[in-house]
Amino acid sequence: MTYCCAIKVNEGLVFAGDTRTSAGVDDVRTYNKVHVLEFPGDRIFVLLSAGNLATTQAVLAQIRRDLEEPVVPMSLRLARYMYDAAEYIGKLSVNAQNTITPPAQLSSVDLRTTFILGGQIQGEEPSIYMIYPEGNCIASSPETPFLQIGEHKYGKPILDRVIGPNLSLEDAARCALVSIDSTLRSNISVGPPLDLAIVPKDALAVSHKLRLDLDTPFFARLRESWGRQLAASFGNLPKFDWESPPAQGSLLGDRPPGS
Amino acid sequence: MTYCCAIKVNEGLVFAGDTRTSAGVDDVRTYNKVHVLEFPGDRIFVLLSAGNLATTQAVLAQIRRDLEEPVVPMSLRLARYMYDAAEYIGKLSVNAQNTITPPAQLSSVDLRTTFILGGQIQGEEPSIYMIYPEGNCIASSPETPFLQIGEHKYGKPILDRVIGPNLSLEDAARCALVSIDSTLRSNISVGPPLDLAIVPKDALAVSHKLRLDLDTPFFARLRESWGRQLAASFGNLPKFDWESPPAQGSLLGDRPPGS
Secondary structure, eight states: OOOOEEETTTTEEEEEEEHHHHHHEEEEEEOEEEEEEEEETEEEEEEEEEEOOOHOOOOOOHHHHHHHSSSOSSSSSTSSSHHHHHHHHHHHHHHHHTTHHHHHHSSSSOOOEEEEEEEEEEEEEOOEEEEEESOEEEOOBBBOOOEESSSSSTHHHHHHOOOOTTHHHHHHHHHHHHHHHHHHOOTTTTTTTTTEEEEEEESSSSSSSEOOOOOOOHHHHHHHHHHHHHHHHHHOOOTTSSSOOOOOOOHHHHHHHHO | OOOEEEEEEEEEEEEEEEEEEESSSOOEEEEOOEEEETTTEEEEEEEEEOOOHHHHHHHHHHHHHHHSSSSSSSOTTTTTHHHHHHHHHHHHHHHHHHHHHHHTSSSSOOOEEEEEEEEEETSSOOEEEEEEETTTTEEHHHHOOOOEEESSSSTTTHHHHOOTTTTHHHHHHHHHEEEEEEHHHHHHOOOSSSEEEEEETTOSSSSSEEETTTHHHHHHHHHHHHHHHHHHHHTTOOOOTTTOOOOOSOSSSSSSSTO
C-alpha cells in the first residue's frame, strides 16, 4: 500500500508520499512515488501514484516515450490544460491495465493504480487532479483543497483540521509530513523515507524536493516536536466535572502547557 | 458505519462510541452502540457493536432472554471467565446471522457485526475482547491496550501516540473522545452524539456514563481546546532551513506556545 497527498494553497502546491511498496508482507520494496516532470519556464507536473507498481511504471514509461517522440497526438508537453494532462494520464493508465488484462483475469492480481497529477501550465492556475483507475478524474476545489491516495484515512483528520487556502507552503508541507508520520506509525504498509516536493505558484518549477528518513535531523525534530506537543495538549484539555482538584474558573487556557 | 473503541489502562476500562447508523446515505438513524450490562458486586460487561443493526439487536435480545431464563447452558451471568463470555457472544452472533442466511444470500445485505466485549468478572482482571463476525475473538494485551471497531483508521493515530498502561481513566477517556471527534470530522458515516462509559478496576460497575453531543458544554470545550492546541502546535514545529528568519540555536522549545 501507499500514502500520498497533494495540497493546494494560495501560494502553490505541496506533494508528499511514502516510499513503501508491498506485494505482500514478505515482498516489500522501496520506490519513489513522487515523480517530478519539469519543463522549465513552461510547465511543471508532479505525479503521485498508489496501486499496482507495474501499471505505474508502464504509465511513466509511456509518458517519457511520448515526450521523446517527434510526432505524437498528445504528451505532457502538448497538453493545453491541466485537465487534458490528467485525462491523458488516465488513458495511459487504462491502456496499461488493458494490455495485460487477459492473464490477470485468471489471477487475483489487482492491476489498478490511482494517480494524483498536480502542477501548473503557463497561463493557467496551479491545480491538482485525482485520476481514478478507470481513467476519469476529479480536481481539487476551494472546499476540497487536498487530495489523497492509498491509505488515506489515518492522515485525513489533521489535514481536515489544518489545511486552508491561506496556509503558507511551508506550513502545508509540515502538515503533509505530520499526516504521513501519523499514517506510518499506524500502518506498516506505509513506510519511510518520505518524499516532499513544493511547487510555488507561477514558478513553473519545483522549489524544494526533499527525501526525509526517520533519522534525517529535520524530520526527526518534527516528529519529536509534534509528539511532545500532542502529549502536552492532553494535559490542557478540560477536566471532567468529577476530577479533583475541582475546576476553578475557566477550564481552558489558564494552565501552563504540559501541566 | 460506526466507530467504537475500548481502552484498557491499569486503572480500568474506557468505552466510547458514536451513535450513527446508516443503511445508506438516505437511511440514517441514531442508535446507542455502548450497551452496559451490570451485575452489581459480581460482574460488569460493556458491549460495543459495529455492523448489521438487526444482528446486533438479535444478539442483545438473546443475551437478555438467556439472563431471564431460569435454566440455560450459558449466559453472561454464568460465564466463568471473560473469555467464555466473549465466546458466548460470538456464538449468539453466528446464530443470529445463520437464522436469516438463506434469503440474505439472495441479496447483497451484509449481516455481519463485530463486537467489543469488555468488563470484569469478580476475581478476574478487567479485560476487553474483539469478537469477529465468525464468532472467534481476540483479547487486548499489554502491547495492544486498545481495540477498535468500525471506521477505525481516522482515530487510530492519536490512540497509538497517547494510550499507555499508566494513563489515568480520565485521560484515556479524553483520548477516546478526541479519537472519535477526529473520526466524525472526517467521515460522515460516524456521527454525534457520543457515548462514553468508564469502568474502574474492581468497581464491578460503571462509574460514569455520559452522552455527549456537539453542544454539550464539556464536549464543546474539549473540541475547541483540542483544535486550538493543534493549530498552535503547528506554529511551534521546526522550520525548514530555507525559511526566514534564519533559525537561531535550537529550532525547538524556545518559542512561546502559539507563536
